Amino acid sequence: MMHSIHCTLVVLSTALVALPSQAQKIGEVDTVFQWLGPDHKIVVEAYDDPKVPGVTCYVSRARTGGIKGALGLAEDRSEASIECRQVGPINFKEPLPQQEDVFTERMSLLFKRLHVVRMVDVQRNTLVYLTYSDRVIEGSPQNSVTAVTVERGVKIPVKERR
Template sequence: MSAWRAWAAGAALLWAGAALAADGEKIGTVDTAFQWIGRDHDIIVEAYDDPAVQGVTCYVSRARIGGIKGTLGLAEDRAEASIACRQVGPIGFPKAPLKKQEEVFSERMSILFKRLRIVRMVDAPRNTLVYLTYSEKLIDGSPQNSVTAVPVDRATPIPVKP
C-alpha cells in the first residue's frame, strides 16, 4: 500500500506542476548542432504574455537537446536561459493587486522534475516590474539565471498586495 501512496503523491506533484505550466508561443529556432537521428540541437525563442500584467511580453531563449532522446522528450535540457521582457502595449493590471513576488511561468525541461521558471518581482519604489528566469531541479537547481526589467510609467502605479 505504501508504494501506491508514493505513486499517488508523485502523480499529484506532477499534476500540480503541470497546472502552473504555461506554453510559450514559439517565435523561432536556430540549429546549433546537426544530429543524424532525431531533431538537431537548437536554441528556441518563445514569447510569454504576463497573465496578470496586460501589455508585457517576456521573450525567453533556451537550448534544447536534440537526437533521439530530445525528440522523444527524454533528454534533460541545459539549465541555461536568457530573458527579455518588454512593454508591447498599454500596461494595465486586470488582476490587481499583484503579489510582491510571484511565479508567472513554468515549463518542463526534462521528463522528471526539472523546470524553467520565471518569477515576477515588483520594485515599487521605482515602479518597475523585474522578471527573473532560472531552472529548478528536485535535487539541485542551477545558479545560472537571467534578469530583465520593465519600467512602468509613474502615471500608472503598480498595485501591490500589502
C-alpha cells in the same frame, strides 16, 4: 523505498501546482547536427504576462535533439536568457503579489522545470522578471534577469502581505 515515494510525490505536487506556460514559438536556430532525430537547437519563445496585459517576455534556451529529444526523454540545459518588454498599454486588473512564479515549463520528463518569476520593485515602479531552472533535488544558480519600468502615472498595485 520511502525516499523514492517522497520524491515521486514532490514531483507530482510540483507538476500540479505549476502554472501552465502559454509560449508562442518565435523562432529557432540549429546548433549541433544529429544523425538521428532533431538537431540540438536554441529556441526563442514569447510569453505574455497573464496578469499584466501589455508585457511580453522573450526567453531563449537550449533544446536537446537526437533520439532522446525526439521522444521527450532528454534533459535540456539549465541556461536561459530573458528579455521582457512593454508591447502595449500596461494596466492592472488586480493587485499583484510582491513575487510570483508566472510561467513554468518542463525541461525534462520528470525532474527539471524552467521558471519565470515576476517581482515588483515598488520604489522604482518597475516589474522585474527572473528566469532560472530547478530540479527536485538541486537547482542551478544560472539565471537571467530583466525589468520593465511602468509609467509613473500608472501605479503598480501590490497585494498586502499577510
